[in-house]
Amino acid sequence: MKAQRGDSLNRIGTLQDDSTTVPPITDFRYHSSFSSSIKKQPASAFFFIPCVQAYRQKLIENLSLDSQGRPFKIMVFRGSPKSSRKSIRFVDELRQEVAAIFEKDCKQTPYRCIPKGEKRVLDAPRLRNDYYSNIMSWGMNNMLAVALGHELYLWNSEDQAVHKLLQVRGGNDWPTSVTWSEDARTLAVGYMCSNLQLWDVESSKLIRSLQGHSGRIASTAWNGHILTSGSRDKSIINHDVRAANSLASCIKRHADEVCGLKWSTEGNRLASGGNENLLYIWEASKMSSSKFLHRLSDHCAAVKALAWCPYQNNVLASGGGLSDGCIKIWNTEKGICINNIETKAQICGLEWNRHHKEILSGHGYSIRENQNKLCLWRYPSMTKVGELGNHKSRIINLCQSPDGITVISAGADETLRFWDVFGPPTAGAGNSMVSDLQGLLSFRTSLLR
Amino acid sequence: MASRTVAKDIITLRGSAAIVSEFFGYAANSILYNRGVYPEESFAKVKKYGLPMLLTQDEENEIVGKEWLEAGKLQRVVMVIMSKATKEVLERWNFSIETDSDVVEKGVSREKSDREIMREIQAIMRQIASSITYLPCLDEPCVFDVLAYTDTDVPVPFTWIESDPKLIANPQMVKLHSFDTKIHKVDTLVSYKNDEWDEQ
Numbered sequence: 001m002k003a004q005r006g007d008s009l010n011r012i013g014t015l016q017d018d019s020t021t022v023p024p025i026t027d028f029r030y031h032s033s034f035s036s037s038i039k040k041q042p043a044s045a046f047f048f049i050p051c052v053q054a055y056r057q058k059l060i061e062n063l064s065l066d067s068q069g070r071p072f073k074i075m076v077f078r079g080s081p082k083s084s085r086k087s088i089r090f091v092d093e094l095r096q097e098v099a100a101i102f103e104k105d106c107k108q109t110p111y112r113c114i115p116k117g118e119k120r121v122l123d124a125p126r127l128r129n130d131y132y133s134n135i136m137s138w139g140m141n142n143m144l145a146v147a148l149g150h151e152l153y154l155w156n157s158e159d160q161a162v163h164k165l166l167q168v169r170g171g172n173d174w175p176t177s178v179t180w181s182e183d184a185r186t187l188a189v190g191y192m193c194s195n196l197q198l199w200d201v202e203s204s205k206l207i208r209s210l211q212g213h214s215g216r217i218a219s220t221a222w223n224g225h226i227l228t229s230g231s232r233d234k235s236i237i238n239h240d241v242r243a244a245n246s247l248a249s250c251i252k253r254h255a256d257e258v259c260g261l262k263w264s265t266e267g268n269r270l271a272s273g274g275n276e277n278l279l280y281i282w283e284a285s286k287m288s289s290s291k292f293l294h295r296l297s298d299h300c301a302a303v304k305a306l307a308w309c310p311y312q313n314n315v316l317a318s319g320g321g322l323s324d325g326c327i328k329i330w331n332t333e334k335g336i337c338i339n340n341i342e343t344k345a346q347i348c349g350l351e352w353n354r355h356h357k358e359i360l361s362g363h364g365y366s367i368r369e370n371q372n373k374l375c376l377w378r379y380p381s382m383t384k385v386g387e388l389g390n391h392k393s394r395i396i397n398l399c400q401s402p403d404g405i406t407v408i409s410a411g412a413d414e415t416l417r418f419w420d421v422f423g424p425p426t427a428g429a430g431n432s433m434v435s436d437l438q439g440l441l442s443f444r445t446s447l448l449r
Numbered sequence: 450m451a452s453r454t455v456a457k458d459i460i461t462l463r464g465s466a467a468i469v470s471e472f473f474g475y476a477a478n479s480i481l482y483n484r485g486v487y488p489e490e491s492f493a494k495v496k497k498y499g500l501p502m503l504l505t506q507d508e509e510n511e512i513v514g515k516e517w518l519e520a521g522k523l524q525r526v527v528m529v530i531m532s533k534a535t536k537e538v539l540e541r542w543n544f545s546i547e548t549d550s551d552v553v554e555k556g557v558s559r560e561k562s563d564r565e566i567m568r569e570i571q572a573i574m575r576q577i578a579s580s581i582t583y584l585p586c587l588d589e590p591c592v593f594d595v596l597a598y599t600d601t602d603v604p605v606p607f608t609w610i611e612s613d614p615k616l617i618a619n620p621q622m623v624k625l626h627s628f629d630t631k632i633h634k635v636d637t638l639v640s641y642k643n644d645e646w647d648e649q
Contacts, residue, residue: 071600071601072524072598072599072600072601073598073599073600073601073603073611074596074597074598074611074612074613074614075596075597075599075605075609075610075611075612076594076595076596076597076609076610076611076612076615077594077595077596077597077608077609
C-alpha cells in the first residue's frame with residue numbers, strides 16, 4: 001500500500017486525496033506508515049497526534065477534507081422525475097420493457113404439461129424432402145392443405161375426410177408452396193416452374209393463374225386481398241388478387257431465393273427471409289418503392305422460419321438454417337435483436353403459442369442437439385420448457401390449427417404428426433391427453449391413399 | 450518590445466459560471482460518447498468550441514446548477530463510470546474547481562479573452578476524445594453517476610442525494626489540461642481501474 005501511494009505521488013506531483021481507499025481505522029500499523037509517507041504533504045500536519053482518540057477523530061475529519069483542508073460533502077445526481085436517467089443501453093431497455101409487461105401478466109405456471117406423444121399421425125407418402133418448400137397450411141375452415149409430391153390434398157380436421165384437390169401432370173413440376181387466404185376461401189399454390197395459382201376449394205376449381213416469377217415459388221403469404229410470393233428468382237411480388245392486372249409491386253432486394261415470408265398480424269409489416277441469410281422488414285405502404293424498413297444480417301444461414309408475436313406488436317421471431325441454428329427475437333420498430341437462442345440445429349419452422357407466452361421451433365439436421373425435434377421455449381425469458389418429437393428424420397414444416405391448440409410437424413420421414421402442445425394447462429386437458437396416448441406411436445391413420 | 454495586445458473580454462461571475470456549467474455538460478456528453486456508455490445513435494452533432502461535439506438527444510444537458518458555481522461553493526464535479534452488472538467503479542473523471550473568492554465576495558469582474566478560454570476548453574475536449582487510446586476497454590454495459598463535491602453548508606437539492614465518493618482501488622491516473630476563466634479554474638483528471646494486462 002505504502003509503495004503504491006508513493007507511486008501515485010510521483011506520477012502526478014500533487015496529492016490527490018481520493019487516490020486510495022482508506023482501510024479500517026482499527027488497523028494502526030497501516031496508519032502509522034500511512035502518516036509517515038504523508039510527511040511530505042504540508043497540509044496534513046495534523047496527523048502527528050499522540051492520542052489515539054484524537055487521531056481517530058482527525059482521521060474521520062480527514063476523509064471529508066480535501067487537499068486544501070476545506071471540508072466538503074459529496075452528492076450524487078439523481079435526476080428530475082421526468083427525465084429518466086437512461087444509463088443503460090437500448091437493448092437492455094427493450095428487454096426490460098418486454099420482461100416488465102410479461103412479469104405482470106404471466107401467470108407463473110410452474111408445471112407445464114407437455115404431451116409425451118402425438119395425438120395423431122398421418123401418412124404422407126412422397127412428401128418432398130426439401131427444406132425450402134412450405135407445403136402445408138391449415139385454414140380457418142379447419143381444412144389442412146398439404147402438397148405431397150405432385151399432388152395436393154385437403155384433409156378436413158373435423159371429420160378427417162380426405163380430398164385430392166389437384167395433381168400436376170408431367171414430371172418436372174410440383175407444388176412448392178401452399179397458403180390459405182385469411183378467410184380460407186382461396187388457396188394459393190406456388191409451383192416449381194414459377195406458376196402461382198389461386199384455387200376455390202368449395203368448387204375445387206382453379207380461379208386464376210398469376211404470372212410474374214421466373215423461378216420456383218417457395219414462399220407465399222396473404223394480407224387481405226394481397227398475395228405476396230417469394231421466389232428463387234430472388235424477387236418478391238405483391239399481387240392484388242381482385243385486379244385484372246394483379247401485379248401490384250415487385251421487389252428485387254434479396255440476393256438469393258426468398259424462402260420465408262410472413263405478414264404481421266396487423267398487416268402493416270412484411271418479414272422476408274432469404275437464402276443469402278438476410279432478413280428484411282418491409283412496410284406495407286412503402287413496398288412499391290423497394291425501400292426496406294430494416295435489413296437484418298445477423299443470421300449465418302438461410303432464414304426460412306418467421307413468425308410474428310401474437311401478443312406484442314412488431315415483435316418478430318426468425319430462425320436460421322443449419323450453419324446458424326439461432327432463434328432471434330426482433331423489435332422491428334427499431335430493427336434491433338432483443339434476444340437470441342442458439343438451438344444448434346437447423347430451424348425449419350417457428351410457431352407462437354397464443355395460450356401461453358411460448359414459442360415452438362421445429363428442427364431438422366443438427367450435429368449436436370435437437371435433431372428432428374420440436375422445442376418449446378418460454379417467452380420472453382427464452383428458457384427451454386421442453387422438447388417433443390418422434391420424427392425419424394428431419395422436420396420440414398410446421399403449422400398450427402386455427403384454434404391455436406394443435407401443431408402439425410411435417411417430416412422427411414413422410415409423416416404428419418399432430419401435437420396438442422399449445423393447449424391451456426388445466427388438469428382436464430392433461431387427462432384427455434393421457435387417454436389419447438393409448439394408441440401412441442404405432443397409431444397410424446392411413447387416410448391418404 | 451512590441452507586445453501583442455490580445456483583446457480581453459470582461460468575465461463576470463455569472464458569465465464564468467455559465468461557461469463552466471456549459472463545459473461540464475459537453476464534457477460529460479463527450480465522455481459518455483467516447484467511452485460507449487450510451488449507444489452512438491443517441492447522440493447528435495453540434496458545433497461548439499470549434500469542434501464537432503456530441504450531445505444526447507433527450508437528456509437534460511445541464512447537469513450542474515449554476516448557483517453553486519456562482520456562490521463558489523462547488524469544489525469539484527466527478528463523473529463515475531461503473532459496471533452495470535457489478536457496480537464496480539471502472540473510471541472516475543474528476544473536474545476540480547477553484548473559485549476566486551474575491552470575485553464571489555466582492556462581485557468584481559476579471560478580464561480574459563473569450564477566445565483564449567475557448568481554446569483551453571477545446572484542448573481538454575480533444576484530450577477527452579483521445580483518451581480512448583490509453584483507457585482500458587469498457588466492453589461490458591456501463592452506467593454512470595455524477596458526483597458533486599460542495600461546501601458543507603450547501604443544502605442538498607431534491608435532485609441530488611448524499612453519497613460516498615465511489616473511489617477506485619489502486620487506480621491509474623492521468624492529468625489532463627485545465628482551463629481558467631480567471632474566476633473559476635477547472636482541472637481535469639481521469640483515474641481508472643488498472644487493466645490486468647498492465648501488471649508488471
